[in-house]
Amino acid sequence: MELNLRIWRQAGAADKGRLVAYRVDDASEDMSFLELLDVLNEKLILDGDEPVAFDHDCREGICGSCAMVINGEPHGPQKATTSCQLHLRHFRDGETITIEPFRAAAFPVIKDLVVDRGAFDRIIASGGYISAPTGAAPDAHATPVPKARSDRAFTAAACIGCGACVAACPNGSASLFLGAKITHLGELPQGQPERADRVVRMVATHDAEGFGGCTNVGACSSACPKEIPLDVISQLNRDYLAATTGNRQH
Secondary structure (H helix, E strand, O other), rough: EEEEEEEOOOOOOOOOEEEEEEOOOOOOOEHHHHHHHHHHHHHHHHOOOOOOOOOOOOOOOOOOOOOOEEEEEEOOOOOOOOOOHHHHHHHHOEEEEEEEEOOOOOEOOOOOOOOOOHHHHHHHHHOOOOOOOOOOOOOOOOOOOOHHHHHHHHHHHHHOOOHHHHHHHOOOOOOOHHHHHHHHHHHHHHOOOOOHHHHHHHHHHHHHOOOOOOOOHHHHHHOOOOOOOOOHHHHHHHHHHHHOOOOOOO
């Protein structure tokens, strides 16, 4: 399988980037997309050239670090799939593939396809946690949770913080990520003590980091590899309104 690659190369945040053309002649349709980049980098290293920098860790769709835009779509054309889970069988022999980093003001480019997503960590640090009392572990049935609430909490907790929602949003908003974290904790009894303060702090950090506002385009949910539903943003808005008007929910 032969593929023509147009890859964004950028030495650093202060440098001007450009798309550079490469060709891989011996790709297999069974390769994952990151394995394709591995093969290309082996060739570049053997030729004495600088390999392409890209983020990766688990390569199982769990960690969310394989953030890249493939042919204009975050994580590529396959729905509910991270870049590391995308296989070359979804591309045509001889196809030209354009690979770029996630583009958002809050995600500055570090090098090539690697961006700094530390803004997400700072949002979580500002309120994405609960207070856990110390001592003996409570009985498993001590705090009953309705199944509908637990199901919704688990759905929201599937967010891996990859940033595809930000890359897909025309406003560069992280509202889907933020809504997932707010919903995940807000649906559980353990998340209630900090519920109001949490949403106020996390929204303030989101805005301070340079993310844009949500205008309900819906591109974020469509691009999400874990299919986080758009209604978590409604939960975010309800919690924020309640916290800032004194009508606190429980």
